[in-house]
Amino acid sequence: MTAPKQTRAAESFVRLSKVLNLLHAHPRGLSIQYLADEVGVPEQRLREEILDFYTADTLGVRPDTIVFISADGREEDPAQADVVRVVSDRPSAELGVELLSPQRWLEVYETASRVAQMQPDDADLAAAVEIIRLRILGELPRRPESDTGRAISEAISDRRVVTLEYSRAWKPGVVTATVHPLRLVETTRGWELDAMYPDGDLRTFIVDRIRHVELSDEKFTVPKGIGARLAEQRQVTTVDIVVPHGYRWAVDRYAEGTDVVLTDDGEEQIRAEFLPPVAERVGLVLVTAPDSFVPAGDYQDAGRDVARILLAHHGLD
Numbered sequence: 001m002t003a004p005k006q007t008r009a010a011e012s013f014v015r016l017s018k019v020l021n022l023l024h025a026h027p028r029g030l031s032i033q034y035l036a037d038e039v040g041v042p043e044q045r046l047r048e049e050i051l052d053f054y055t056a057d058t059l060g061v062r063p064d065t066i067v068f069i070s071a072d073g074r075e076e077d078p079a080q081a082d083v084v085r086v087v088s089d090r091p092s093a094e095l096g097v098e099l100l101s102p103q104r105w106l107e108v109y110e111t112a113s114r115v116a117q118m119q120p121d122d123a124d125l126a127a128a129v130e131i132i133r134l135r136i137l138g139e140l141p142r143r144p145e146s147d148t149g150r151a152i153s154e155a156i157s158d159r160r161v162v163t164l165e166y167s168r169a170w171k172p173g174v175v176t177a178t179v180h181p182l183r184l185v186e187t188t189r190g191w192e193l194d195a196m197y198p199d200g201d202l203r204t205f206i207v208d209r210i211r212h213v214e215l216s217d218e219k220f221t222v223p224k225g226i227g228a229r230l231a232e233q234r235q236v237t238t239v240d241i242v243v244p245h246g247y248r249w250a251v252d253r254y255a256e257g258t259d260v261v262l263t264d265d266g267e268e269q270i271r272a273e274f275l276p277p278v279a280e281r282v283g284l285v286l287v288t289a290p291d292s293f294v295p296a297g298d299y300q301d302a303g304r305d306v307a308r309i310l311l312a313h314h315g316l317d
Contacts, residue, residue, distance in 0.1 A: 015039045016049060018208065020086060029069060029085030038167065040211075051078055151213045152193055155181045159219050162195075165212040166205055174211060179203065180220040182230065187256070194230055196223075202233050236273035239282055239299055243268055247289035254281040269295070280306060 019035050032050070036043040050066065068081035076082075116126055155162045163178045179195035184207070186192075191207040200223075236256050243250060244267050251258050255272035262269035274281045279302045286292050286303025294300045 015041065015046065019046070019050070023066075023084060023086045026085075029067075029083040031071075031083050032081070035084070047079070050084065146207075148210050148213055149184070149191065149207060151215060152181055152184060152207070152210075155213075155215050156183060158215075159222065161216045161218040161220055163214045163216065164205060164210050167209045167211055177203070177205075179205075180222075182222065182226065185234075194233070196226070202229060204233070234275055236275055237278045238271060238273055239278065239294060239297060241270050241272055241282065241285055241292060241294055243270060243285075243289040243292040247292065250285050250289040250292070253288070254284050267291075283307070 018039050022035060022038060023030060032047050033043045036046040039046065041049075067085050068076055068078040069083045069085065070076040071082045116122065120126075152162065154160075159180075161178060162181055163176060165174055165176055167174050177195075177197070179197055182194045182196055184191055184193055193205045193207055193210070194202065195205060196202050240261070241251055245263075248258065248260070248268060248270060251270050251272050255274050257273045259271045260268050261271045272285075279299055282294065282299045283302035283304075283306025286294070287307050292303070294302065
C-alpha cells in the first residue's frame with residue numbers, strides 16, 4: 001500500500017513546524033527570507049502561511065506566540081516585517097507536534113475515525129486518518145517519505161556515493177559533502193543519515209537539513225567492522241540537568257531519553273541521555289531553558305560555549 005500524498009495544507013503544517021522549531025532555537029528571531037530558504041518556499045508564500053496560522057479564527061483562544069519585528073527590533077506590521085520571533089515557552093506544541101505513545105496514537109485514531117465517518121466528504125481528514133492507521137500498523141515506509149529520503153535510500157541500497165548540500169542548524173552557511181551513505185536512522189528529532197567520508201571519518205546528517213542530494217555512478221564498499229563503529233558513534237552519555245518547571249521539553253528536544261529524578265516547587269533535575277556531540281547538545285539545552293544548569297560533571301560550561309557560537313553566528317560577538 002502506498003502512503004497517502006500530502007495535501008497542500010499538510011505540507012504547510014510541516015513547514016510551520018520546522019519554522020517554529022527554528023525560531024525557538026533562535027529567540028532573537030530570524031528573517032522571513034532566511035526561514036523561507038530553509039523550508040524551500042518563496043518568502044511571500046511563507047509569510048502568508050505564518051499569517052494564516054497566526055490569525056486563524058478556527059483555532060479559538062490562543063496566546064500571542066509570534067511577534068513580527070523590523071530589522072532593528074521594533075514591532076511592525078506583519079505584512080511588512082522583516083523578522084519574526086516566538087515568545088511562548090513551547091511554540092511547536094500549538095501545532096500538535098508531539099511524540100505520542102502507542103496508546104495515545106490509538107486514541108487519536110479512534111477519535112479521528114469517528115469524526116471522519118460524520119464528515120465523509122472531507123478528503124483531507126480521510127487522508128490524515130489513513131496516515132494514523134498506517135503508523136499504528138507499522139506500515140509507513142521506514143525512510144523519510146520525501147524526494148531526498150527516497151534518493152538517499154536508493155543510494156544506500158545500491159552502495160552509491162552521494163554529494164549533499166547541507167544547511168547546518170546553527171552555524172552559518174551551506175556545506176557540500178561527498179560521502180558514502182550507510183544507513184537511515186529515525187530518532188526523536190526525525191530522520192538522520194549516518195555516512196562516511198572517503199577518508200573514513202563518520203558523520204551524521206539531519207535529513208530535513210539536506211537541501212540537495214546527487215547520486216553518482218561511483219560505488220563504494222562498506223568496510224568491515226562498520227557496525228561497531230556506528231554503534232559507538234551513537235553511544236549515549238548520561239548527563240543530569242536542572243531546568244525550571246515547564247522546560248523538560250527543552251531537554252527532550254536534544255536528548256535521546258529523559259527521566260525526572262528530582263523535583264521541587266520551582267525546578268526539576270532530569271537525567272538525560274545524549275548522543276555525540278554531547279557538549280553541543282547539552283549546551284543547546286542550557287541556552288534554551290532559562291536558569292538551567294548542569295549540577296556536576298564535565299558539561300557545566302557547555303551553555304557558555306554554545307552561547308558564544310550562537311552570538312558569533314548572529315554577528316553579536
